[in-house]
Amino acid sequence: MxxxxxxxxxxxxxxxxxxxxxxxxxxxxxxxxxxxxxxxxxxxxxxxxxxxxxxxxxxxxxxFIDTHVHLGMEDSRELLNNTLDRTRSLHAFETGDRMRRTLAAGVTSVRDLGGADAGFRQAQERGLVSGPRMNVALRLMSHTGGHADFTMPSGVSLQECGGHTVVEIVDSVQEARVAARRLMRDGADVIKVCATGGVSSPSDTPDDEGLTVEEIAAIVEETGRHGGRPVAAHAQGAAGIRNAVRGGATSIEHGYLVDDEGIDLMLERGTFLVPTLSTFDFEDRVHLMTPKAVETKRALADRTFERVSEAVRRGVRVALGTDAGISPHGANLAELRHLVGVGLSPMAAIVAGTRDAAELLGAAGALxxxxxxxxxxxxxxxxxxxxxxxxxxxxxxxxxxxxxxxxxxxxxx
Ligand SMILES: [Zn+2]
Structure with a gap:
């Protein structure tokens, strides 16, 4: 051409x-x-x-740019489907299909925050598969028993996605530093840390704290020594959100229960909020979720709407992200309606999905x-x-x- x-x-x-x-x-x-x-x-x-x-x-x-997807995850919310009944090759082709549908939805770039390896990014770059440009986190980092630890009560661990692990378990500043090095070695464009527990993890809750301020700061420092990478913090409860911002995370993913102090800190540091509100469209799929996850999610919904609205009202920077994989693939821009629902104007929601999302990716010069x-x-x-x-x-x-x-x-x- x-x-x-x-x-x-x-x-x-x-x-x-x-x-x-x-x-x-x-x-x-x-x-x-x-x-x-x-x-x-x-x-x-x-x-x-x-x-x-x-x-x-x-x-x-x-x-558009979706700054929070999991293209390696089927959106059925069934962890087992992703881990046990797929060959690696089938998983790769299915991921390719999700990439194609995401692009057709108007999303020309994504940030994959766990599950897809660097080969998907390379395949897209080389024109082997039609899909969005990809920034990949590869694996998510948490403590033992934290959000990324998918060890089930039986002792069986569901940490595989497409035949490779999606997890970095770290329990000290030094282990966090080493994991960041391993991720960068393996081609991570962004580092994903879990600063709180979550809805879908087997052994913690959104209010549980995850990585400490010191651990997150060490990861941020380590990325800085290698040309810099955004650090995306999965953070839902107020204390973990504050820890992530204090540690220097670039973005708070979810941010559901951010408190006033957390908002102050985010404004002071220019931290992005990626509220992933599409994940609250789950009522038609409760049969696919664990009873614990359904209960946790329902309990979160109203508070989340209140607190994210407050963050928007006070001017926290927002980037569009859907958590596709948890929410459906290929309908990513439904998130725009949710962003308007928490107080962004339609134009501001579009900017959150374009210019500001590009800034969060560190690609504002080109995209x-x-x-x-x-x-x-x-x-x-x-x-x-x-x-x-x-x-x-x-x-x-x-x-x-x-x-x-x-x-x-x-x-x-
Ligand atoms: Zn996610």
Whole structure:
């Protein structure tokens, strides 16, 4: 495609910066990058051979970024399915199918926070599989008996996903440091730590504290000695959230029960909140969950809505993340509606899924907005997402997806 130049026109541009939409806009893509985005009247002159795509007045947005997925996990919530009844090859093909569906939903980049190994990222980069660009955490780190410790009461451990472990068990500052080194050696783009227990873990609760401030700080320091990596902290209870922020985590994943002090700390440090509210759409799947998980999740729902709304009200930075694998794959942008439900405007929710998500990935220079110089990751939808944010959650209304300048989905009538 070298030299290929495409003009997208007859569109309304929502560029992901939070700026007002531009009606009658045009976007020019060349060699996989955006060379112009703005009013059609100022479009640079077309060279001979330029391809023209008419969008019929539809809305064009940046490719979305889901900063919290588990592509290696089937979304049935059945741990056993992921661990015992799959060969490695079947698991890999199934993961490839989930990647394809995620891309078709309008998600051109993801951060996989446990389960997918670096081979999935490489396969996508090499064009062997159609899917979002991937940043991978590989494995999640917790204490013995913590959120990542899937040792069941029988003594059997369910820590495998696709034939490899998804767990780093650490119980001291030194072990945390060594695990961070091991993860970076194995190709981790982001380090995932568990600062609290969780809903689905067999032997702890969301209020239990996980890694200590000192352990998290050691991991942050260790990544800094190797070029830097974001540190994503699974944290649901208030005390563990504070520990994670104090230790220097880049983002709080879930953050359900953040207290006022936690919000103060996040504002002070510029910590991102990735609230993964899609995980609360679980009532149609309770039959797939353990009774303990159902009870815990129901008890969390109202408090979570209150506390995340308060964090939004006070201005904590939010990035879109779904926890797909726990929530369904391939409907990732349903999270936008939940973000609006906790107080973001539709435009702010879009920014959380584009520009701000790119910043959390450390990729704001290349991804997240439709601006000249950025990578051409674009999404076109039917309807106006600013008046109906929920429409983006329906993959059928995401009619065109462009990734790195290549059309990867075109379902326009
Ligand atoms: Zn998760």
């Amino acid at each position: 070298t030299g290929a130049r495409t003009l997208y026109r007859d569109l309304t541009l929502i560029d992901g910066t939070g700026a007002q939409p531009v009606a009658d806009a045009a976007v020019v893509v060349e060699d996989g990058a955006i060379v112009y985005a703005g009013p059609a009247a100022r479009t640079p002159a077309s060279p001979p051979g330029e391809r023209v795509v008419e969008l019929g007045g539809r809305v064009l947005l940046p490719g 997240g907005t439709v601006e000249a110089g950025k990578t051409a990751d674009l999404v076109v939808c039917d309807g106006d997402p600013l008046s109906d944010i929920a429409l983006l959650g329906d993959p059928d209304r995401v009619v065109l997806v462009v990734q790195g300048g290549e059309v990867v989905k075109d379902a326009r009538d």
